[in-house]
Amino acid sequence: MIEVSVSQQTLRYAELCFACSTGRAGVGTEPGSGRTPTGLFEVCSMHGENAPLMTVFRGRLPVGTYPAAAQGEDAILTRILALHGLEPHNANTRSRYIYIHGTNDTDLLGTPASHGCVRLAPQDMRTLFDRVRIGTRVQIRE
Numbered sequence: 423m424i425e426v427s428v429s430q431q432t433l434r435y436a437e438l439c440f441a442c443s444t445g446r447a448g449v450g451t452e453p454g455s456g457r458t459p460t461g462l463f464e465v466c467s468m469h470g471e472n473a474p475l476m477t478v479f480r481g482r483l484p485v486g487t488y489p490a491a492a493q494g495e496d497a498i499l500t501r502i503l504a505l506h507g508l509e510p511h512n513a514n515t516r517s518r519y520i521y522i523h524g525t526n527d528t529d530l531l532g533t534p535a536s537h538g539c540v541r542l543a544p545q546d547m548r549t550l551f552d553r554v555r556i557g558t559r560v561q562i563r564e
Contacts, residue, residue: 424465424522424550424560426540428458431532433522433540435550441531443541448534449564451512456537459512459520463560466506466516468551475500475544479523488526496537500524500544501551505560522560523547 425434426442428449433442450457469482476488479498488497503522507515522540524547525531531543540562542550 424554424558426522426560426562428460428534428562428564431534433542433546433550435553438546438549438553440542440546440550443525443527443531443533443535444562445536445538446534447538449562451507451514451518453514453518458536458538458540458562459507459515459518460562460564461507461509461512463505463507463512463515463562465503465522465554465556465558465560467504468502468554468556469504470501470551473501475548492526497526498523498539499526500547503551503554503558503560522550 428444433440445458447456449460451459477484478492505515507513524544525541528543
């Protein structure tokens, strides 16, 4: 199981422990809130297998590499693990496009800085992606 601690800004899986970034606006499930949902989830889709490390994704599709394809934006890089909420309070997670993904804002890892997703350094995201499968459980705790 992947375990994300919002209070510690860490993601753990097996022997791995990575600094992460969760929602700058805190935790919650409201659409458009920029908050990270809590509770139990599963990985429902995986995107980016074999893509170059700094691939930029829009709509879960590769559009080029960072920095040229990012156009100064908060980029979704490297790989995407899309999450499906397994509890009534977080059932809208998939429709909110909440992911675990790589980021270009690596200086902000370890602090709440995302728009609701769980961000990792590109190298860490690739390592995690290579070890998990669709159906892997994810627990996000405050």
